[in-house]
Amino acid sequence: MKTSVFLGTLSVAALAAGFASSATLDDVKARGELNCGVNTGLAGFAAPDANGNWQGFDVAICKAVAAAVLGDSSKVKYVPTTSETRFTALASGEIDVLSRNTTWTFSRDADLKFTFVGVNYYDGQGFMVRKDLGVTSAKELDGATVCIQTGTTTELNLADFFKVNNMSYQPVAIQTNAEGEQQFLAGACDAYTTDASGLASTRAIFPNPDDYIILPEIISKEPLGPLVRQGDDQWADIIRWTYNALVAAEEYGVTSANVEELSKGTDNPEINRMLGGEGDLGAMLGLDKEWAKRAIAASGNYGEIFAATLGEGTPIGLARGLNALWTQGGLQYSPPFR
Amino acid sequence: MADKTTSAPFVRKEMLAPEGPPATQIGAVKWLRENLFSGPLNTLLTLAGLTTIAYLLNLALPWFLHSVWNAKTFSECREIVANTWGPDAHGACWAMIRERWNQFLFGFYPNDLYWRPVLTFLLLFVAIVPVLFREWTPRLMVAGGVVGALILWLSVAYGDAIPAGILVVILVVAGLLGRSGRKYPATLSWFTLIFPVLALWLLWGGSIWMSVAILLGFVLGGLAFRLVSPAGGLVFGATAAVLVPILWWYYGSEPFALALDRITGHGKPFWLREVRSDDFGGFVLAFVIGVSGIAASLPLGIILALGRKSDMLLVKWICVGFIEFIRGVPLITLLFTASLLLNYFLPPGTNFNIILRVIIMVTFFSAAYIAEVIRGGLAALPRGQYEAADALGLDYWKAQRLIIMPQALKISIPGIVSSFIGLFKDTTLVVFVALLDPLKGITDAVRASLDWKGIYWEPYIFVGCIFFVICFSMSRYSMHLERLLKREHR
């Protein structure tokens, strides 16, 4: 955009007209860039590599949305958010979508006025401790010092867990995963608690991961997913169906490798509808016909993304578990494209 | 009696050569006795001081002596120290600075565009010359030569990075500076005036016409004042001077810039690659915020101080309220307000640059302090000065400009400069609104990489030293200025 942001402010002019709540899509198109809120650095989910390019599971959602809406998966501005700043960043319109392992809860949905568009990772809160501490169960953590990220559901879960089990603990509040990691490694806390996937990802980049264990207890349900501001249903639909397209693509065997070929037409009408060969689902979202095709081409279908960022082939080494497709005993399930 | 004296055989007849003072009264010994061991308390203090120094040296010296300058990772550093100095030795790992200095200085500003902040920084020196110096002294000439040489070196070093057009512009500017600035640095003021928009363009890039359009707003404001005030008086003149630029910026500037941009295209001299605000970081960010905050907070502070001293009650209350509010809350809460709440108070859909928001808040914060300092200066002026100005028939603004302010500002120099120093130090707080300040933002980013995990002291020392050099020289300069301007007899 040629519009100098500075000029706009100097003249106290509103840059883009229109209400933030009703036309996020127009804003994004006008801007030519998707502002996507991500984690400040959680290997596997969202972290910049050595060249400053963002990589990870949550980042892939941003890319898919950018590809669907703008036609270019690189047109994303990644806004690193801490657990403390993420909601205000979204509410204030600084970001268009928050894709930062955020737990879907009732109050966030209803009271904080956000719309969760789906669950891209089913998770639960766990504990990580040093192996030589000799602890094998979270129930043995009475009196422990626990590092915890502030502003998260884990904070509340932790309080509840210790209360229910009649144990005491000493919380050490931290702002980012990096800080928690550093405090935990320095021994400033006995246990580090966050989503189990986050623990695995954190442990993976420790100098000697085998010295640490993740305790078996999962003390909460943590359905993580992308979210948008409430009130802009069209925009929420776009994110929701972009995500569903990735899941459906895995189900129907559409991959980044064959999406080009399959988009020319297949004998499965569902795939044809999704990829724009039949009907015009894109127009219903305010997009063009090939939106889903581009989204899938950006970094592959759900399974590909998982395998490339979190899966067993990566240092993080997470199994699909609950996040397998429904056809394979998991919970990932896309409503039909019809 | 006299007879007796002269005849006494034991009285020496010839004078002895004068002896030197006793060993305890001269040289190093005397100095030591007087300055270090003049009494039991002083001796004790000296010993305590020596112990402290010895303790600190014992802690830090081996660490410094075992410095490693060449390594790729922190663990490699440790290995080198262990291999060279034994397994228990500690050593500084300055290799980190070697590897990452550019991030500390430039943040994530694109590598091939480093010349732009550097050039801006050099031009800053040109721009502040008319403000700080009244005459060309030989020393100033030498400094000017050095800056010129550096600019030239920059053009050579980034020969292909600098579009030929900019080079020409620089040369022309340099030539103009040389011509107009020959007699008094004050003749360079025009450069000081265009510097902000020039810096804006150089740092953020984009079309030069945007900067020109912004500048034109000020020019139009000045013109409006010139045209209206003779006919309509000061009040209408001032109103026009405010309204015209706002109207221009609001309605005229964008079409103007776009039109010119379409004509010139993205050709080299008119267009620089855009750099996004989130790429700013490190000392570039600290300087952008610090320098613009300093430049903007002084005039605002003066206005607030005058408002607070004003006879107009309502104006006074507004100024007092503003000053007390800003001084009463921590800067962090103001920064949070800028980053979290500002969107609530602006029309829906407005979204403006976070760096600018931070600059505004930092400026407010500093201006409130400066206003208090200047108020002290105004209060310290003898009443006679005000009365003399009235007796001369000067109006309010003339009296302020010619009589009151020069004296009040002179008295307030130390306070103002320490506010500036405070502002510059406070630029580190922007890390809490997710900007990459050199102290915590960049340090955390460096430490987050696997290579430099666990490195603590080196980045803090490096950043601390740079801050120290800048702030210390600012405070020394203010002391120099104070001496220079001292007029009273002692």
Add this chain to the structure above:
Amino acid sequence: MATTAETPQSGFRLGMLIYDTRYRSITIQIVVVLLCMAAAAWLIDNLFSNLADRGKDLSFSFLWNRAGYDINQTLIPYSNDDTHFRALLVGLVNTILVSVLGCIAATIIGVFVGVLRLSSNWLVARLMTVYVEIFRNVPVLLWILVAFAVFTEVTPQPRDFKVTDQMVAEGTEPAASMILFDSVAVTNRGTFIPKALYERSLGEIKIGFLPISLNTVAILAVIAASIFAFRRIRKNASDVQDRTGLRPSTWWMELLVLFVPLLALLIALGFHLERPTLGGFNFTGGILVLNSFMALWLGLTLYTAAFIGEIVRAGIAAISKGQSEAAAALGLRPRRTMSLVILPQALRVIIPPLISQYLNLTKNSSLAIAVSYMDLRGTLGGITLNQTGRELECMLLLMLIYLVISLMISGGMNVYNNSVKLKER
């Protein structure tokens, strides 16, 4: 008399609002106020339309909801079942704690530094100059971070204190040990210090949200009574000296009055110290002083002390040499010169900037965010803000509280200033 020029009588014209200096200031004021009100109205209008847009409202009722989170330093009773408001109070008390302790320590260090900078001792004066310049010219955030790094990186972990059977058998020492007769343990989680316990406690009463231990009250009362009695004894002795010229020997009575009642009370209460002991994951018993608190306190103290040192030095230097010479001429001894002549005058110069340093320290305590100390910003402006999503309300409340604290401090300063102002006639 008749020659006095008549003031031109003319009716009021609209132009006079601008050209007549009598009315101009009123016009300007009204215009300024109208502009300010318009700006405020614009902002508030935007605020409400934005809030309506996002389906939010402006309400502080969330303060009475259950907070649900835990805080690691609570000086007043708090559990996660308490309300957000109580969490706010916990944070406020933590802010006040670190500010007050910081002000006290910074004053003590600052006075020492300021006096020593004027000392005739070359080495010490130079050392103090170096201290002041280094600490003043580097951001306070750096000192807080450095202090935190020292506390977390250099100090041992609690498990380093552990003595295992194997160690006993081999005769090796544990990696770290407690100091001060095994009563204080410095770890990378915080410093564990002994805690005062009373076997026959008097209990406590609650005043508002603040529980007050009657034991402490009793001890303070006894100390106050002792000091009062001590002064009475001295005064009596002085009176006797004035009358008879002989001062009765009272030192044993003084000692008795000062210490016996306190000892008696402590024994009656069953006072003893509870030492921290290593158990399970951590030290148990005693009081844990968090590292985040220590780092914040130390960083703020050392930074502010450098400024206070300068203020004290300037204050003493501002008193002209004639004053001390006059005092000497009157035959005052150096100590009395200091206490009767120099200090009262220097204090008038020192106190106002000193108070504004206190103000700065209090505001800088919000940098607790850098070390995750749970101050007011950490609870109200941090966790509560995030858990409830009420950023507007939380930030407004946060600013309001800081503003009230600041205004109270500067109000106190004004009262003081008026009381020491030179009475000019």
